[in-house]
Amino acid sequence: MNESTNQTVSHSIDDCRNLDWYIDKFIQVFVFIGGISAIVFIIGIFFFITNEGIGFLFKSGFQLTPHAVSLLEEAKIPDDTLAALDELAGENFETATELEAALEDVLMPEELSQFQALIVKSAVYEPFSISEFFTSYRWKPTSEWNPTYGILALIAGTASVTGFAMLIAIPFSLGAAIYIGEFATGRQREVLKVLVELLAAVPSVVWGFIGLSIMNPLIIRLFNVPIGLNVLNAGLILGLMAAPIMTTIAEDALKAVPDRYREAAEAMGATRWQLVFKVVLPASKNGLVAAVLLGVGRGFGETMAVLMATGHTINLPTSVFDSVRALTATIAAELGETAVGSDHYQALFTLGILLFLVTFLINLTADLVVRGIRKG
């Protein structure tokens, strides 16, 4: 009796390994891989960008400019000297004197004097400093004489466009979210929500196209300015782009406010507006801040539309009618034309690191802010 029970039990355990069991296991593993891959990708991307760009950040001292090398190559010097020179071109020296000493080792005296004659025409060696990267507004990576990598103008471009975009997107999206979440009812609300989501799905190149071919002539005509591709244009486009996503997130935040708060306030005689301003907004402020932050992140990282609508001109903007150039657009436009591993290439990846860090920080902050509500 006892034995037979045991047998049935073990039998039924065996039976568990049927098709369902395998499907279940498979799905478990699949889902696990899916979850883990997010982490792997993030770390992978971070390492890739850092690896390509970090060399630039730690570069210091002096090196031969590519231009100086090419000038020497045109001058008649023996092949083996050239090879040694090429090797030298990639190296970094603490001081200019060390670089000169190294040059003296490689070149014959007469070649050296020939070379020095060229110096007059070209910068033989350039001082490199990371502070230039952050403090100079000159971004001239392709200059033959003296390439410089100052990103200040690019930062100003991105910041002005994103800032202007937020001036538009914040009131629009919060207004839309409040209307959809607190005032619209039934069908109207559903339709609006679907529309907002549709709007969020418009590809950025389409927005860029609108900026280029509709806003550009419009701005020129309305404000009588020579060019319509500027901070105003890109800011408007970017604001309209970011608003739907912000609306969706903000509306979720409003929805997360328990209905019993609304009921309590209404039962005390609050009007709809009092309800919104005194109860719903304070209760959802973390979620709303997160929505705004994610919108900022979106604006900051947007590439195509700003490439098309800013005018892509290096400039420290003084008015909304100035053309600018954004960090992201710079990478997109220039990376294809740089030699892998060159200074320019590395500088672009350094920009990538910067973008990655900033968006990462923005998202992290948004996440922490949201977590704040759950606790509070």
Add this chain to the structure above:
Amino acid sequence: MNHEFSIESRQFNLWYGDFQALFDIDIGIRQGIITALIGPSGCGKTTLLRSVNRINERLGYVRTEGLMKVMQKNILDSDVELAQLRKQVGMVFQRPNPLPLSIRDNILFAHKLHTQSHEKLSRQDENNLVENVLRQVLLWDSVKERLHQKAIDLSLEEQQKLCIARLLPVKPSILLMDEPCSALDPKGTEAVEELLWELRGQYTILIVTHNMAQARRVSDESIFMLMGKLMEHAPTDQMFVTPACKETADYIEGRYG
């Protein structure tokens, strides 16, 4: 019209969409006493209670017919201002629902809604008001040290008392309570019942309860409802001893759920 009635209805009907939840309700709730609303689940107690301050209308698909008078004024008239009505008729919910504010701000919330900016109280007056109403609900001693803490952190009993307290600064004449003790433990229930006795006389109180013993303990009069209809309205002692309807007797003796 009888002036001793705070709430009075005639042929009051209510529909949720196509579903009729209340049928020809005629009630007269006397001023200053506690009236208990009893009846089996789904009979329309909450619906009736929520018709008195028209909070049912939040749903958007509620339709009413008939007469519902609060302090001699038909609240279904088109010229009724909801804010004024709800100032006069306070409501306490089944689950304590303090706002996500500090204790102090919860108390002052309704008050601030109903005062214009020019008649704003000084901080000292506000403090007095807060102390005054918290004393009325027997909560002052336990919360006086933490008026600036979140109301959500209070115990459920304290939260429910706070939800009663926050109605008082605007001087309502009627308090509606929908099973105010159902989320509380026996001790909390006792404390809230004690509070009800304290408030008796100053306010007309209409309280929904599932607890027969509670209805007997706290109410002067009781209303028994069944399937959206008012079956019996009588002094509580009388209803519990010699109910007029058979259904009332059945319910009181526990023959319904």
